[in-house]
Amino acid sequence: MSVQTRPGTAEARPPAPPGSPAAPGAIRAARRESRSRRWRRDRILLAFMVPGLLYFAIFHYGALFGSVLAFLDYVPFLGLTGSRWIGLENFQRLFGDGDFWHAALNTVEISLLQLVFYFPAPLALALLLHSLTRTRIKRFVQSAVYLPHFISWVIVVALFQQMLGASGVLNGFLADNGLHTVHILGNPDAFKPMLVAQVIWKDTGWGTIIFLAALAQVDEQMYEAAAIDGAGPWRRFWHVTLPALRPVIVLLLVLRLGEILSVGFEQILLQRDAVGARAAEIIDTFVYFRGIQGGDFGFAAAAGLFKGLVGVVLVYAANKISHRLGESGVYR
Template sequence: MATTRAETAPLRDADEQPGNGAEILVGQRPPRPKRRTWRQSLRRDWQLYCLALLPLIFFAIFKYGPMIGNVIAFRRFRPGGSIFGDQWVGFRYIEMFIGDPSFWKVFANTAILGGTTLLIGFPLPIILALLLNEVRKKAFKRVVQSITYLPHFLSIVIVAGMVMQLLSLQGTVNQIIDAFGGDQVAFIQKPEWFRTIYVGSEVWQTLGWGTILYLAALTSIDDSLYEAAKIDGAGRLRQTWHVTLPGLRPVMITLLILNIGAFLNVGFEKVLLLYNPLTYSTADVISTYLYRVGLMSNNLSYAAAIGLFQALIGLVMVLSANLIARRVVGTSLW
């Protein structure tokens, strides 16, 4: 049966959007907003794109550009020849380091140093940040933050020099041992002491920086959550477990994924400054091994193959950690 104009007029007047003259019936979807083109976005936010231009140029020149040089991992490179190698050799250099026992020893040293540093150095800033968060005296809190944060500003050369001075045969540590009637220990020359020295100096230098990040994240937690926990009868420990740690979880997951990505990139400069031929058995890592093989022995193709292998392992570890974090925790980088 036909519907008269008088019957439909009130319905249209009630559903009509003011200002655009369009008539929308009940159940009809509103029109989608018009999507801007990239030219319109560029014209509107050109200042922001200009700010992002310099970092993009930096990464293109110094990060992505050098990746072209990985081709020499599959080509024979001779000094004075082409920068992309003279002859295609395929997987020859990859087969060389896979069958080289010395490489796998170096790989094991790298994994042990990286894993120990991650296992000890990752939770300590969280613990220190939680402890400082409970301190009510601001003066004491600022003093502790300053003391723990200052080593972050010291260069690796200064840190290595301090470690060698403290642990030398005539250093402060051996003087204390001698004062208590003990025998002096050649810490720098003993392979079994190198991992303890490296991990300890790394934690001492990076502890304050990580604490600052977690303290900043603690300020974003809503105080009403703590009030609700108090009403439910939760003490300080349960408030930390059920409110503080879940609030820190996004930052913790992000830093953990980034640290896992750098798992095999054990600090080249610090190891190079602290180790010596007597400690090669526990101190030699992939980066220092590449330095000796590539630059000292002029075998750059072999060094490039090892570096490419290390980078691929790091990429796989980052992707795996991000996938596991997204599936298990629900928080990830992407």
């Protein structure tokens, strides 16, 4: 029995030939309808994104317009339009300033120490947590190692001072037992390793979240198949776990290289006076003291702009290298 359809309905219309003018229009209409349907479906999630988007738009992208200060002899009460344009003079002063290059060297040294010692720490902790079989113990350990991330740097520095300061617990124990006391936090030679130790204690647990998510995507049958084939724990890690984690490791490494001139401003500012500017000055504190406290806003803006340009170049270069290694990187 044939089905009758009314003229003008979708069933009655013959399909448009692929090469006809109506076909692209129908495809565009279908795409618009699908897009509007997705917007309606995800409107609650999109609404939650609005505060984050506003934050980045105002405080990150909007702040980029302030980079023009690097080319001005900026006077606050004259404003951007009233201040004198001096071109690259601030950059000439910057590149001829020995204190800036010393701050840059300190920044790179701290970043490399963090890259070598802190970057692998979340991966190692994630592997240890992933190997735990009891769910309750795993959740307890995860909660315990996540908590330091939510403690402010003021509290973290105070805790380290109470433990390792001149009158801290360690020196109290040494003095009570007739041993020689040590002032670790006031020692300039120990300052950079101490910074890395503080970062490892505070943020290693939080950094495991991404690696644990990647490990959760690995099929357990692959481990079982590798074990049946005679692969030991090390070979299973090398041939199953590491290939699953490699895209995440490369992505995080590219992002970390882009921030190689950005280390903990608040963490270092709180401890700078204890060891002196020679050991603790970084680019961010250099900009703060020369720009905010010294009032040399154009000079400080030039230092900040130089730091941002170096970060862009490093991200671009690292992303190209990741493409050469077969990974997607940050962008195509």
